[in-house]
Amino acid sequence: MERKIRxxxxxxxxxxxxxxxxxVREMFPHEIxxxxxxxxxxxxxxxxxxxxxLPTRVAEAAQKIPQKKIVTLELVPDALFYVxxxxxxxxxxxxxxxxxxxxxQKIVEYCRENNVDHVNYIVVPYNEIPQQQVIESLSTAKYIIGADTIVGPGGHLMNxxxxxxxxxxTIIPANRVATFESTKALMKAVYQVNYEHFASETREISQHLNDQIEQIVAAIEEVNASIETTSSTVDLVSTKMIEDTTKVASIVDISNVLFQATANIGNV
Structure with missing residues (x-):
């Protein structure tokens, strides 16, 4: 049975x-x-x-997850966000x-990398500062940007x-998409794990077949040994029968001689 990657x-x-x-589900809708x-x-x-x-969480993730199991998936805003x-x-x-x-800060970095650096970016990390400070920053803001899941409809900002x-x-939500490099890295990681699963299953099947072959060989050897034993027994019995037959023939010959001798005596 095929085992899907988790x-x-x-x-x-x-x-x-x-x-x-x-x-992830857009990349692998059914495979994992x-x-x-x-x-x-x-x-x-x-x-x-x-x-x-995300790249900013890899180090933290590595504190409880083996590094070989972690895949960096970098999401960047689409072009409409920068426009x-x-x-x-x-x-x-x-x-x-x-x-x-x-x-x-990563969002700011993406903007500047795309030459959108004519404004003053002010990061408001709402989970890291007092709520009152968040309110003060937002209450006078003319422009607010961020990930769609946070500043878009149904996000933390509006809720x-x-x-x-x-x-x-003016609220500008970023619809974020995976970079080509991180997409490639994720696909490679998934296919690597899939290969390891396949190789493991192949080894298990091969070992199972090998065990069965060894059992069959052992059974054949046992049958051969039994045949050898039976053959030896048959040879012994055959030899004994030949010996007994020879003895019987000898007795018959002696009996015939005695019978003839007795007959000769009677004639005298």
């Missing part, structure tokens, strides 16, 4: 992990069994063959709303801080 996407929160899961969970909720590494994490930010007037303050500083936002605030 893959768990992990993140600082389950929301981030779910975003990674969407990407996939799920998502916050990194802190992972009981131990035995629950999956592979774990996919929207490029339309913001120069020198405006732009809030980068994210649950942690590391990933917020918890909608009442504090300016009525004319």
């Amino acid at each position: 893959l768990v996407t992990v993140g600082s929160t389950e929301t981030v992990a779910q975003e990674l899961l969407v990407v 069994i996939s799920s998502a969970m916050a990194l802190k909720s992972v009981p131990d590494h035995s629950i999956a063959d592979l774990f996919a994490a 929207a930010i490029a339309k913001i007037p120069a020198n405006e303050d732009v809030i980068v709303f994210n649950n942690n500083t590391a990933q917020g 918890k801080y909608a009442s504090y936002l300016l009525k004319d605030v």
Whole structure:
């Protein structure tokens, strides 16, 4: 029976992990069994063959998961995100709303790599600073950017801080997609694990067949030994019968001689 690879996407929160899961399932809709969970909720590494994490969470993941099981899955904003930010007037303050500083800074890095650096990026890591500080930053913000799962409809921003936002605030959510390199790395990791499973199953089948062959050979050797024993017994019996037949023939000859002698005496 074919064993499917188990893959768990992990993140600082389950929301981030779910975003990674969407990407994974687009790549492998049927070939693997996939799920998502916050990194802190992972009981131990035995629950999956592979774990996919953002680059900013790999080091943390390695504290409880073997490095060989971790695959870096980097998500970057699509082109529409950069185009929207490029339309913001120069020198405006732009809030980068994210649950942690590391990933917020990563979004800023992506923007600058794409030459969208005409505005002032201010990272607001809502899980790392007091709530009042978050509210103060958001209440005066004219522009807010971030991952779609966080600042988009149904995200943390609107669920918890909608009442504090300016009525004319511009929110730019990033639909994030996997980079080519991380896509290639994930595919390679999945196929490697799949190969290892196949090789293991092949070894098990080969060992099973080898055991059966050894049993058959042992049975044949036992039959051969039995045949040899039977053959030897038959030879002994045959030899004995020949000897007995010879003795009987000799007795018959002697009897004939005696009979003839007796007859001769009677004639005298």
